[in-house]
Amino acid sequence: MDVLDLSRWQFGITTVYHFLFVPLTIGLSVIVAGLQTAWYRTRNPDHLRLTRFFGKLFLINFAMGVVTGIVQEFQFGMNWSAYSRFVGDVFGAPLAMEGLIAFFLESTFLGLWIFGWDKLSPRLHLAAIWLAALGTNISAYFILAANSWMQHPVGYRLNPAGGRAELTDIWAVLGNSTTLVTFPHVLFGAFVTAGAFVAGVSVWQLSRGREVAMFRGSARMAMVVTLVAAAGVALSGHWQAQIMTEQQPMKMAAAEALWDDETSAGFSLFAVGDVENGRNHVNVQIPYGLSLLATNTTDGRVEGVNDIQSRYEALYGPGDYRPVVGLAYWSFRLMIGFGVLAGLLALAGLWLTRRGRLPSGRWFHRLAVAGIGLPFLANSLGWIFTEMGRQPWTVFGVMRTAAAVSPGVDVTEVSITLAGFTLVYAALAVIEVRLLLKFIRIGPHEETEPAGAVPALTY
Template sequence: MNPLDIARWQFGITTVYHFLFVPLTIGLSALVAGLQTAWVRTGKRHYLRATKFWGKLFLINFAMGIVTGIVQEFQFGMNWSAYSRFVGDIFGAPLAIEGLLAFFVESTFLGLWIFGWDRLPKRIHLACIWIVSVGTLLSAYFILAANSWMQHPVGYHLDTATGRARLTDFWAVLTNSTMLVAFPHTITAAFVTAGLFVVGISAWHLARRRHVEVFRPSLRMALVVTFVASLGVAVTGDQQGKVMTAQQPMKMAAAEALYTTERPASFSIFTVGTLDGGREIFSVKVPGVLSFLATGHFDGKVLGIDDVQAAEQAKYGAGEYRPIVPLAYWNFRLMAGIGFLTAGIALLGLWLTRRGRLPANRWVWRAGVASLTLPFIGNSAGWIFTEMGRQPWSVYGVLKTSASVSPGVGATSMLVSLLSLTALYGVLLVIETRLLIRYAKAGPPSEEETLGGDDRAEPSLTFAY
């Protein structure tokens, strides 16, 4: 393998892995903060038990998000030094601001939250978890601003002397149209992730009728969150599709494996075939839907892969401008399909558990537990589609991925990095998953166990280790 391929594999593996933890952190921090608020406001013990239970799972997940994030901050310099030199003037700023504004807030206030149960006044302690939650949103904002610049570079010009991109308008980078649709889409997806995480674990306990006083409210809250957030994902995803069609027509064409321009263009729900532009064996098509997804009109024109390829060759010179089409096609369907599925699951769940009901059928609960995995697959598919669909570019229309890799780093070093990180991540995934399952199954602390700290005259020592 050449250094480029190794660096790409490492980026793919480490980023998809990192993003398993990120959306759960974003969504769950808010849900835990919401539960703790309910406890502070009502004083009902089961809210406190729920806060402690979900908070513990949140922390196990958060730790993994942090450690995998360290690699993200530095692999641009390590494996992609040519990219870093080229975009540094623009791309470094949101990264630095993310650290300064968000990471400090998250880490500091999370430390206060974990160890502050006995030390801080109740409301200030509550404020800590809310601040963490806001911190995760700020973090998402700045990193998505950086990514959106790669999708749709704005607010810069190419310096003729150095041949590199120079920032001319930072506000344009922060209000990039791509960013304005990517942020709500990512955040709503994060809430679906956290929602179904809570649904899945609550379902496991409720199937056994265990800790019903904690898990029924948790389940209902999570179902509402999942349903509303799923609708949000669909609406923002639809807007994103239109922005994407205008900015990166190749990505939309690849998402549909549409080789020739059509007007109106139909959407295939699935296809049996090679997706190489030859005749498909079988496909289920809905007329006009692709036109609507891409343009907002059922008879809009959607450019095909071959036409975009010709247009980009005319614009950027000879070369391959097509991404791996089946990858884009199937990941797009996986992402969108899961988006609709989660909305349906949430709605069904709300109906089945209406007015105090708990279904007796075991399969309902099993399906509830299984639904926990869906957002993780959907999130990964969405990002793989977004990033692979942009290829061969690292910065769309400006810098190719092949010109981004570190010229001075040998294949051996990169391979050592790829293999050691992948091995470590693999081991950590096993450890983390086992720990999560252990805590999830153990259930919330009992009433007596939560009678600590704030009710005592003398603050006790906090042992979190």
């Protein structure tokens, strides 16, 4: 491997690892805030116990996410300095806003929430967790705006003298159509992740006969969140596919192994392709499915890999503008499949716990715990598809990935840092899992009202 390949592997590993923590943090922050709101309104001690219990798990995950996120950002200067110099004026703006506005909001009020149980009034303390959750979601928006600019660059001009992209309209960057469809998709995915996590932990507690009434309630709440969010993922994903078809037709064509332009295109369920010759040997399809997904009509025209390649050669010059088609195809399908399974598992759980019932079979307990991993797999595969499907571009249509790598690093340096990051992240994964399992096994403590807590109606 050369420096480019190793740098891509390193960034891919650290990015996928970091994003394991992000959706759980986003979704769990709102769920914890919702549980505390329920306690504030009802003074039901079970809601307070659940708030504290899942709040601990949220804080463990949040800390790991911060650490891995910092490392990821440093890589722009370490391995991708040519990219940083070229787009820093544009790309840096939303990231700076994320740090100055969202992260400070998130971290400040999270600190007040952690240390303010006995020092703030219940209303102010509740406001602290909601503001921390708001900061977490705003942070996601700014980061997605930066990434969306790489998918669909807007609000900039190229300075031929300096050889750099320069920001001309920050509102165009923040209001990028790609961001507007990606943000709800990521948020819904985060709620699927957090819902499946809370449901799995709650069902595990139920399987051991712990706090049955309390954990049955939290399990059903989490399953409702998962099911509703899964529907939101599907709907927002449909919008996102339409934008992707318009802005990055090669990515959609690769996702469907569609080699030639086609009207009334079918959605591929299973294909065996010949990439070298640009055709499929086997392709099992849902008739008209792709045209419906991409254009909202059954007879819509969808561009194919071979035709797009010819057009891109005429537009951008000689080169191979195809991503790794097999990777794009299967990551797209597995992303959808794992997401659907998470939604179906939540639906099954709601049915089994209806009218005060509890699931009696061990099979569901095991599936619910294993189901915690389904949204993590779907999220990771979704980002692998999003980023790998854009190749060979770092900034679509503007800068190729081969031109973005740092010119001052060699194979040895990147190999050492790649091995180092992988080992450190493996150690962090062990720490994260052990901490989570430790506090899950301990379970919620008996809680007393925080000092100064009085009925909500007096505030």
